[in-house]
Amino acid sequence: MTPDTHFKEGLAAGEIRLQRCAACDTHIFFPRVLCPACHGTDLTWVTASGAGEVYTFTTVRQRPERGGDYNVAMVELAEGVRMMTRVDGDPQAVKVGMPVTAYVGDIDGTPAVLCRKSEA
Amino acid sequence: MDHALRGKSAIVGLGVAGLGEAPGYTSWDIMAQSAQAALADAGLALKDVDGLFCAMMEDSMPVLMAAEYLGIRPRHVDGTLTGGSSFVNYLASATAALDAGLCDVALVCYGSNQRTASGKLVTASRLPPFEAPYKPRYPVSGYAMAAQRHMHQYGTTREQLADVAVAARGWASHNPQAFMRDPITRGDVLAARMVSDPLGKLDCCLVTDGGGAIVLTRADRAKDHAKTPVYVLGAAAESTHRQISQMPDFTVTAARESGKRAFAMAGVKPSDIDVLQLYDAFTINIILFLEDLGYCAKGEGGAFVEGGRIAPGGALPVNTYGGGLSCTHPGMLGIFTIIEAAHQIRGTAPGLQLDGVDLALAHGNGGVLSSQVTAILGSEATL
Ligand SMILES: [Zn+2]
Numbered sequence: 001m002t003p004d005t006h007f008k009e010g011l012a013a014g015e016i017r018l019q020r021c022a023a024c025d026t027h028i029f030f031p032r033v034l035c036p037a038c039h040g041t042d043l044t045w046v047t048a049s050g051a052g053e054v055y056t057f058t059t060v061r062q063r064p065e066r067g068g069d070y071n072v073a074m075v076e077l078a079e080g081v082r083m084m085t086r087v088d089g090d091p092q093a094v095k096v097g098m099p100v101t102a103y104v105g106d107i108d109g110t111p112a113v114l115c116r117k118s119e120a
Numbered sequence: 121m122d123h124a125l126r127g128k129s130a131i132v133g134l135g136v137a138g139l140g141e142a143p144g145y146t147s148w149d150i151m152a153q154s155a156q157a158a159l160a161d162a163g164l165a166l167k168d169v170d171g172l173f174c175a176m177m178e179d180s181m182p183v184l185m186a187a188e189y190l191g192i193r194p195r196h197v198d199g200t201l202t203g204g205s206s207f208v209n210y211l212a213s214a215t216a217a218l219d220a221g222l223c224d225v226a227l228v229c230y231g232s233n234q235r236t237a238s239g240k241l242v243t244a245s246r247l248p249p250f251e252a253p254y255k256p257r258y259p260v261s262g263y264a265m266a267a268q269r270h271m272h273q274y275g276t277t278r279e280q281l282a283d284v285a286v287a288a289r290g291w292a293s294h295n296p297q298a299f300m301r302d303p304i305t306r307g308d309v310l311a312a313r314m315v316s317d318p319l320g321k322l323d324c325c326l327v328t329d330g331g332g333a334i335v336l337t338r339a340d341r342a343k344d345h346a347k348t349p350v351y352v353l354g355a356a357a358e359s360t361h362r363q364i365s366q367m368p369d370f371t372v373t374a375a376r377e378s379g380k381r382a383f384a385m386a387g388v389k390p391s392d393i394d395v396l397q398l399y400d401a402f403t404i405n406i407i408l409f410l411e412d413l414g415y416c417a418k419g420e421g422g423a424f425v426e427g428g429r430i431a432p433g434g435a436l437p438v439n440t441y442g443g444g445l446s447c448t449h450p451g452m453l454g455i456f457t458i459i460e461a462a463h464q465i466r467g468t469a470p471g472l473q474l475d476g477v478d479l480a481l482a483h484g485n486g487g488v489l490s491s492q493v494t495a496i497l498g499s500e501a502t503l
Contacts, residue, residue: 030250030363056269056370058261059317072256074265074365084251084365096272107253 003031006045011111014104016048018079029081051078052115054098059091075100075115088116123354123385127503129215129226130342130349131462133162133335139448140299142329143236147178148189150450151231154331155190162335163346164225169335171196171223173214175206175230177451186229196223202359203486204399207454208493211336211482212355218338228458231331232450248363257316260324260402262364262488264316267404269370271318274419276407278318280426282309284403285322285445287431292442294432295471299328300446309403323403325444325453332455334462339503350462351503353479354386354496364488371419374492375412375483382481383414386496390414393496394477395464396436397457399485400443406430409483410438413494432472440464441471454484458495465499478502 001009003019007030010017019028023040034041057073071091076082085102087094098117105114135157138150145153151174159165172194176182183199198213200206207228214226247258256262270276286306292298304322312321342349358374358381361367383389390413398409407421415436416424430438439445441460444453461480463469478501484493 030366056265056272058256058264058268058319059314060255060257060261061314061316070255072254072261072265074370082365084254084256084363086254096268110253112253 003033007031010047011104016050016102016104016113017045018048018081019043020046027079027081029083046079048077048079048102050102052076052100052102054087054094054096054100055082056096057087057094073115075102077102083113085113085115088114093117122387125215125219126353126385126387127351127498128219128339129336129352130339131334131352131458131497132337132342132345132347132349133158133164134459134462135159135161135333136297136459137331138231138233139297139330140328141236142233145233145329147176147231147233148185149231150233150329150331151176151186151229151333152189154231154333155227155229158229158333158335159227161347164335166190166192168225169227170194171214171217171226173198173210173226173228175199175201175452177232194223202491202493204401204452204454205357205484205486205491205493206452207458208355208482208484208495209357211352211458211495212357212493214336215352215355218336224337226336227333228336228455229331229333230452230455232452233329234451235327235329251363251365259488260319261316263402263404264319265364266370266408266489267318267402270404270407273371274422276422278310279306280422281318281323281403281407282306283425284400284406284430285309287425287428287434288400288439288443288445290431291440291471292446295442295447297470298442298447299326319402319404325401325449326446328448328450330448330450332459334455334458348466349500350465351498351500352495353388353498353502354382354384355493356381356385357491357493359491361490362487367489371408373408373412373489375409375494378492378494379413382494382496386498388479388496393479393481395440395461395474396438396481396483397440397461398438398443398483399453399457400439400445401449401453401485403445405485406438408489413481413483437474440469440474454486454493457482457484458497461497465497
């Protein structure tokens with residue numbers, strides 16, 4: 001199974017799958033055929049815990065009739081990977097360093113990694 | 121010991137066309153007008169060009185299209201597309217190609233009609249697949265997230281970002297080629313419509329038409345041309361990522377390495393530079409590049425630009441033509457950073473001309489803070 005296929009099948013099953021390099025222990029996102037840290041090719045798959053925090057974010061401004069403002073965030077997962085995602089809820093409530101939980105949701109009918117603010 | 125390519129090439133022609141609005145003209149028309157202007161400035165003709173360096177958003181093989189349009193058959197071409205930094209990158213590759221005898225007359229050219237044709241920034245490609253679903257507004261959202269992280273980590277303020285825009289307008293107000301010349305204040309920048317927080321409309325570059333071109337030859341032939349030659353003393357690149365989510369640290373750009381190597385090649389240090397032309401797609405760019413190029417410590421860029429330090433009359437002249445924020449931004453700005461740096465050394469700037477400029481820095485940025493290229497240009501006295 002190709003890296004892309006494995007990742008997409010994970011999303012379809014409600015799992016966020018990350019690669020892990022057997023040689024240097026680095027977790028890898030986006031999926032690929034080699035480790036960008038040590039260039040090893042012995043990669044295994046793990047399911048992300050979902051724990052993470054907001055590294056940075058922006059509020060994209062949009063007129064209310066077109067759907068209103070929305071959040072775009074960079075989230076760092078506990079495994080050490082960073083990905084673009086979206087934090088649910090009021091965009092103005094998002095803060096750098098805010099703990100979030102990543103989950104598989106849906107954007108325009110396609111499974112996608114989304115985040116919600118973690119309970120304190 | 122001197123770097124093998126230090127001072128081996130010189131810019132002998134500069135040209136621009138269609139700055140602001142050029143309704144009805146195609147990007148290729150504007151590119152060709154720029155090329156003709158630069159060649160005329162050098163006392164050369166299109167038939168003399170045997171090295172062609174061109175990046176355009178219109179076609180995936182821009183340098184082939186450009187050669188076809190111009191009716192030339194160059195023996196050396198380079199169309200490497202690293203976004204807006206492409207043209208500063210060509211200073212390095214053209215110098216190497218000239219030095220190696222792969223060509224004798226190198227034309228670097230660009231044109232865009234993005235303002236009158238589409239009214240928005242034209243981008244070369246689809247969004248990366250792992251970013252597209254979240255609909256970042258490209259490219260501003262990437263820069264906005266860098267600004268947000270910088271503010272979080274170092275306490276940089278929107279007021280400090282605004283000072284970058286105010287300084288750019290200050291220079292532009294003296295430049296008849298600049299598209300926006302009415303003075304603005306910090307308050308105007310802060311009150312402008314938000315686009316992608318924390319960046320508002322006046323934190324963003326203009327969307328204009330325009331083209332630019334330069335002509336380079338080997339240094340030993342440079343004095344045969346009519347205008348004062350401007351020598352390429354150093355040029356260096358580094359790239360870190362394509363997708364903004366993969367940028368190693370959103371507060372540190374590859375300008376650290378490109379700058380370090382360009383200064384080393386030129387044999388000069390940041391404080392030796394008389395004028396800086398930095399790629400200002402957004403206000404945060406200037407703060408990041410001043411830090412990464414060694415003009416202040418990491419995190420101090422916000423305080424550094426306060427009080428008009430980079431504005432007309434300030435201690436460090438930055439973007440003396442008004443930059444992408446106030447003069448022109450036809451999608452890729454890199455060629456204009458070179459043109460203004462060269463004008464300042466020649467003494468022919470269209471706006472405010474500084475006295476006694478011997479060393480100028482031109483810095484190109486491409487992608488979303490992805491590709492960084494720094495060039496150091498010098499007068500004959502610096503050889
Ligand atoms: Zn590895």
